[in-house]
Amino acid sequence: MLELKNxxxxxxxxxxxxxxxRNDPNIKKWMVSQEIISLEDHMKFIxxxxxxxxxxxxxxxxxxxxxxxxxxxxxxxxxxxxPSLQGVxxxxxxxxxxxxxxxxxxxxxxxxxxxxxxxTLYKKHGFRITKEENGKIYMELKDENRKL
Numbered sequence: 187m188l189e190l191k192n193x194x195x196x197x198x199x200x201x202x203x204x205x206x207x208r209n210d211p212n213i214k215k216w217m218v219s220q221e222i223i224s225l226e227d228h229m230k231f232i233x234x235x236x237x238x239x240x241x242x243x244x245x246x247x248x249x250x251x252x253x254x255x256x257x258x259x260x261x262x263x264x265x266x267x268x269p270s271l272q273g274v275x276x277x278x279x280x281x282x283x284x285x286x287x288x289x290x291x292x293x294x295x296x297x298x299x300x301x302x303x304x305x306t307l308y309k310k311h312g313f314r315i316t317k318e319e320n321g322k323i324y325m326e327l328k329d330e331n332r333k334l
Contacts, residue, residue, distance in 0.1 A: 190256070193243040194236045200245055201232060204255060205253050206248050210269040216301050217266075246281050248274070256282040261290035280334045283311070285328065293327045 196204070205228040207213055214220050235243060241320040242252075243257045251275040255283055265278045286293045295313070299303050299321055309315075312331040317324040 187249065188277060189247040189250070190244040190281060190285065191247065193232050193245065196232065196245060200252070201229065203252065204228075204245060207255070207266065207269055212269050212281075213266050216304070227261065244281070246278055248277055254278045256285070258282065258286050258289070261286065261292060261294075262294050272302060275304070276311070276334070279307060279311055283332060283334050287327075287329050287332065291329065294324065295326075296322045296324050299323050 191200070193201075193204075202225070205223060205225060207229075208217075209222055232243075235241060241257070241259045243255065245252055246254050246256055249263065252268055253271055254265060254277075256278055257264045263282045265275075265282055267274050267278060283293065294312075294316075295308065297308065299318065301303075305323060305325075308325055308327075311327070312333040313325040313327045314331065315323055316326050
């Protein structure tokens, strides 16, 4: 069973764990900003989420084990996994699709065109390419096309 825990409710250990994941080189290489995030900046980011109702971030747990992070900014989704785990992408994608399609008719994302593993996962679950430019692929999913 998947559990979503809002970032504003994370305890200090969970906050530090997520920061460690975000700064992991295997995760960072797929992020738009590849700068190292300081603990101070990370804590400010989490604090500011309580004031931003259009952006939601969740720690995802499966069987009480943290498996990754999902986020929703209006209808744009994002996700990244716990870098020490394999095979959790489908669980993370299912969590954000289930949550996001309750709020929006269409979910959108962008992914580097070199991230073939993620692109394959998104296509497998119904996302369709809408545009390609500047080294990125833009995709969307409508509820009627979902495969999860």
